[in-house]
Amino acid sequence: MSNAVLELKNVVRRFRSGDETLEILSGTDFSLISGEIVALVAPSGTGKSTLLHLAGLLETPTEGEVVIAGQVIGRKESARTAMRRDEIGFVYQFHHLLGEFTALENVMLPQLVAGVSRGDAKARAVSLLERFGLGHRLDSLPGRMSGGEQQRAAIARALANRPRIILADEPTGNLDSGTSDQVFAELLRIVREEGAAALIATHNAELAARMDRTVTLRGGKIVPYELSPTA
Numbered sequence: 169m170s171n172a173v174l175e176l177k178n179v180v181r182r183f184r185s186g187d188e189t190l191e192i193l194s195g196t197d198f199s200l201i202s203g204e205i206v207a208l209v210a211p212s213g214t215g216k217s218t219l220l221h222l223a224g225l226l227e228t229p230t231e232g233e234v235v236i237a238g239q240v241i242g243r244k245e246s247a248r249t250a251m252r253r254d255e256i257g258f259v260y261q262f263h264h265l266l267g268e269f270t271a272l273e274n275v276m277l278p279q280l281v282a283g284v285s286r287g288d289a290k291a292r293a294v295s296l297l298e299r300f301g302l303g304h305r306l307d308s309l310p311g312r313m314s315g316g317e318q319q320r321a322a323i324a325r326a327l328a329n330r331p332r333i334i335l336a337d338e339p340t341g342n343l344d345s346g347t348s349d350q351v352f353a354e355l356l357r358i359v360r361e362e363g364a365a366a367l368i369a370t371h372n373a374e375l376a377a378r379m380d381r382t383v384t385l386r387g388g389k390i391v392p393y394e395l396s397p398t399a
């Protein structure tokens with residue numbers, strides 16, 4: 169039996185652009201195994217965000233299947249939303265926090281929506297925010313926080329429901345390198361502690377080297393990343 173938490177099977181994604189059709193993913197396969205952390209390193213424009221959006225059920229493939237925790241994901245929006253809420257934590261390049269809620273509330277909200285009690289949601293949110301160095305920011309609105317603080321709160325929010333799968337699109341791309349290193353180390357520690365799996369797009373080769381394996385996109389397919397002498 170496979171212990172893959174996320175599988176892409178022969179996934180194709182095309183976009184129409186004027187009269188042209190762009191094929192960004194060309195029948196690719198991929199498996200993310202429970203407990204592993206995979207870096208996705210590929211040049212700009214090759215389809216990293218497209219891939220993460222498909223894996224995160226934010227978009228549907230043109231052809232092929234996305235399988236999460238052994239379940240083939242169809243097109244029904246209610247099922248997709250429930251799966252996204254319960255199993256997936258998505259960290260965007262830009263944070264998307266809700267501006268009218270405090271950092272604490274932003275991290276509590278997904279838990280409340282999933283039916284967690286207020287007390288438990290608060291305890292988890294405080295603990296996550298503290299781990300990301302935001303213990304003094306619990307009651308701050310995102311607009312009063314620095315870009316780095318907002319991004320750290322967004323990472324805490326993505327982890328709030330103990331998702332089995334973390335998908336991150338350049339999660340520390342807009343942080344300075346010292347902060348990025350720390351935040352990244354904490355993110356990896358939590359993912360490992362909770363036995364989750366993660367697929368993390370990054371341009372940073374040093375960060376990628378800390379993960380279990382690295383893949384890239386070539387010709388619309390996910391392939392192992394190998395340093396080539398001509399690269």
Ligand SMILES: Nc1ncnc2c1ncn2[C@@H]1O[C@H](COP(=O)(O)OP(=O)(O)OP(=O)(O)O)[C@@H](O)[C@H]1O
Pocket residue numbers: 183184185190192210211212213214215216217218219
């Ligand atoms: N909704 C869309 N409609 C048309 N084309 C799109 C759409 N989304 C993405 N594309 C195209 O697909 C290609 C891949 O885009 P994508 O954002 O997945 O790349 P990326 O590898 O994440 O790039 P970057 O590292 O710069 O974020 C680009 O050429 C982009 O223009």
